[in-house]
Amino acid sequence: MELVTSGEMRAIDASAIEEIGIPQEALMENAGRAVAEEARRFAETAGKGADFGWLILAGKGNNGGDGLVCARHLRDMGFRVAVLYAEPPERMQGAAALQRDIASRLGIPARVYALSDTGADAANAGWFAGFDGLIDALLGTGSAGEPRAPYASLIEAAVQSGLPVVAVDIPSGLNADTGAVAKASIRAKVTVALAYAKRGLHQHPGAGRAGEVVVRPIGIPADAAERAGVHTYLLNAESLKAKLGLSVPLPRKEDSHKGTYGHVLVAAGSALMSGAGLLSARAALRAGSGLVSWAQPAAAAPGLRGFAPEIMLRAVPDEGAGEWRLVKPERLAEAAAGVDALVVGPGMGRWDGDGAWLRNLLERVAAPVLVDADALNMIADAGAQPGVWPRREAPTVITPHPGEMARLAGMTVSEAQRDRIGLAREYAARHGVTVVLKGARTVVASPDGRAFVNTTGNSGMATGGSGDALAGIVGSLLGQGLNALEAAAYGAYWHGLAGDRAAASRPQAASLIAGDIIEAL
Ligand SMILES: NC(=O)C1=CN([C@@H]2O[C@H](COP(=O)(O)OP(=O)(O)OC[C@H]3O[C@@H](n4cnc5c(N)ncnc54)[C@H](O)[C@@H]3O)[C@@H](O)[C@H]2O)[C@H](O)CC1
Numbered sequence: 082m083e084l085v086t087s088g089e090m091r092a093i094d095a096s097a098i099e100e101i102g103i104p105q106e107a108l109m110e111n112a113g114r115a116v117a118e119e120a121r122r123f124a125e126t127a128g129k130g131a132d133f134g135w136l137i138l139a140g141k142g143n144n145g146g147d148g149l150v151c152a153r154h155l156r157d158m159g160f161r162v163a164v165l166y167a168e169p170p171e172r173m174q175g176a177a178a179l180q181r182d183i184a185s186r187l188g189i190p191a192r193v194y195a196l197s198d199t200g201a202d203a204a205n206a207g208w209f210a211g212f213d214g215l216i217d218a219l220l221g222t223g224s225a226g227e228p229r230a231p232y233a234s235l236i237e238a239a240v241q242s243g244l245p246v247v248a249v250d251i252p253s254g255l256n257a258d259t260g261a262v263a264k265a266s267i268r269a270k271v272t273v274a275l276a277y278a279k280r281g282l283h284q285h286p287g288a289g290r291a292g293e294v295v296v297r298p299i300g301i302p303a304d305a306a307e308r309a310g311v312h313t314y315l316l317n318a319e320s321l322k323a324k325l326g327l328s329v330p331l332p333r334k335e336d337s338h339k340g341t342y343g344h345v346l347v348a349a350g351s352a353l354m355s356g357a358g359l360l361s362a363r364a365a366l367r368a369g370s371g372l373v374s375w376a377q378p379a380a381a382a383p384g385l386r387g388f389a390p391e392i393m394l395r396a397v398p399d400e401g402a403g404e405w406r407l408v409k410p411e412r413l414a415e416a417a418a419g420v421d422a423l424v425v426g427p428g429m430g431r432w433d434g435d436g437a438w439l440r441n442l443l444e445r446v447a448a449p450v451l452v453d454a455d456a457l458n459m460i461a462d463a464g465a466q467p468g469v470w471p472r473r474e475a476p477t478v479i480t481p482h483p484g485e486m487a488r489l490a491g492m493t494v495s496e497a498q499r500d501r502i503g504l505a506r507e508y509a510a511r512h513g514v515t516v517v518l519k520g521a522r523t524v525v526a527s528p529d530g531r532a533f534v535n536t537t538g539n540s541g542m543a544t545g546g547s548g549d550a551l552a553g554i555v556g557s558l559l560g561q562g563l564n565a566l567e568a569a570a571y572g573a574y575w576h577g578l579a580g581d582r583a584a585a586s587r588p589q590a591a592s593l594i595a596g597d598i599i600e601a602l
């Protein structure tokens with residue numbers, strides 16, 4: 082379940098080979114066979130069986146070496162097989178060169194790619210004629226930057242051929258660490274991740290090019306990543322259990338009463354945006370809180386009576402204005418005294434001096450706090466230097482979407498999206514807050530360095546109110562006694578799972594609204 086960078090993978094490979102003594106050739110043999118088995122599974126699902134012709138696109142590195150082992154095993158399985166070397170094969174070295182010689186001695190047909198003399202793209206050079214699928218063994222974790230010639234044009238020709246691709250380790254052209262994709266990049270039906278999934282397979286746009294990611298062991302000891310200090314995990318039921326000791330669904334205590342599951346105070350919504358507060362409060366209820374109170378500026382409260390009978394309304398003195406602007410932070414802190422968690426931010430609006438207001442509130446509240454939406458922008462206006470977040474005894478969890486994350490970190494959105502795992506982890510460590518960086522493949526990062534990449538959720542959830550629901554869910558879990566990372570990770574996973582379930586029962590995901598997510602919890 083660990084996700085690794087190419088650097089971490091190289092260190093793990095080196096340790097297995099040099100310190101433990103597992104021969105590199107053994108790793109490569111296991112890798113190639115694993116890819117062949119996944120390719121066979123793909124051919125069978127494609128209903129073509131053994132008359133499926135595979136063309137192995139082999140680069141000059143060990144990724145190419147894996148591909149040659151794969152070629153040999155596919156041929157032994159009865160497939161038609163040929164190899165197309167990206168570069169003259171005499172340039173291969175070490176374990177890859179050994180596989181080149183074996184393939185040659187076995188008489189596996191091979192050609193060397195060359196741009197047609199006019200430099201025209203090679204698709205029309207018939208390289209792919211007669212084949213049903215491609216094995217992408219061009220570039221793996223050793224590649225850096227845009228694929229250079231001739232890889233770039235071979236990749237583009239492969240894409241243009243329209244043939245299905247099974248990628249070795251990563252689709253060529255993908256940045257294994259960040260998920261960024263080069264102009265020339267393979268779109269795979271299946272990516273066979275060797276030993277561990279690389280981070281880039283689970284961060285967009287890379288995640289959209291990898292197809293089905295299958296992690297296959299190749300003989301690296303199972304605890305190698307942990308021993309190498311890797312603390313990035315795919316967020317799913319398995320890792321929630323193994324890394325955080327949480328089972329899905331969370332067990333409910335038998336001897337429970339209203340107090341058992343905590344009391345959450347939701348300070349959210351305002352006269353014009355009361356919906357955000359209601360959605361957060363309802364989500365907290367559905368997530369299992371024993372009691373949920375919805376704090377509102379006193380003059381705005383009467384208008385909200387009866388919206389949700391299960392939710393207690395908590396009017397906070399506001400000098401008759403009906404706006405948060407005139408609620409003193411100490412008054413809201415008093416309302417939060419004795420609750421088990423506070424959610425602050427959704428639909429709160431902005432006003433002059435709101436940053437100092439929020440910091441004052443955070444310094445006074447003893448309970449765990451979930452900060453979302455407008456409240457995040459209040460802090461963002463104070464800058465990105467350490468200290469913008471008050472140090473607190475109890476945890477602070479923040480749930481920014483990419484735009485809010487960018488403002489908090491003082492960068493553009495595209496910069497913030499470049500390495501979401503790295504940014505969320507660095508921000509969490511620097512400010513001592515637990516970060517839930519929303520978006521496709523939400524990233525949860527703890528100040529202690531652990532990070533989880535979510536696997537649930539769908540594009541239909543990019544709808545107003547979905548974030549309010551997440552804020553309520555995580556706040557509820559904090560109120561139920563989960564620690565910051567547990568609440569953030571479980572909450573993100575559960576929110577996405579509910580969204581997937583809600584989408585499954587609707588004609589199309591795009592019709593999803595936040596209320597559907599809450600009802601599906
Ligand atoms: N390391 C191991 O013990 C194992 C590795 N496995 C497989 O090997 C690759 C990593 O192999 P490596 O030789 O380090 O690099 P690549 O094959 O990924 O690199 C390709 C090759 O191309 C050159 N290159 C680098 N960047 C570019 C570029 N932008 N354009 C063109 N060419 C580029 C570079 O010089 C390399 O030589 C890993 O992914 C696994 O598939 C085995 O699985 C097991 C053991």
Ligand SMILES: [K+]
Pocket residue numbers: 144217218219220221248249250251252253
């Ligand atoms: K590859």
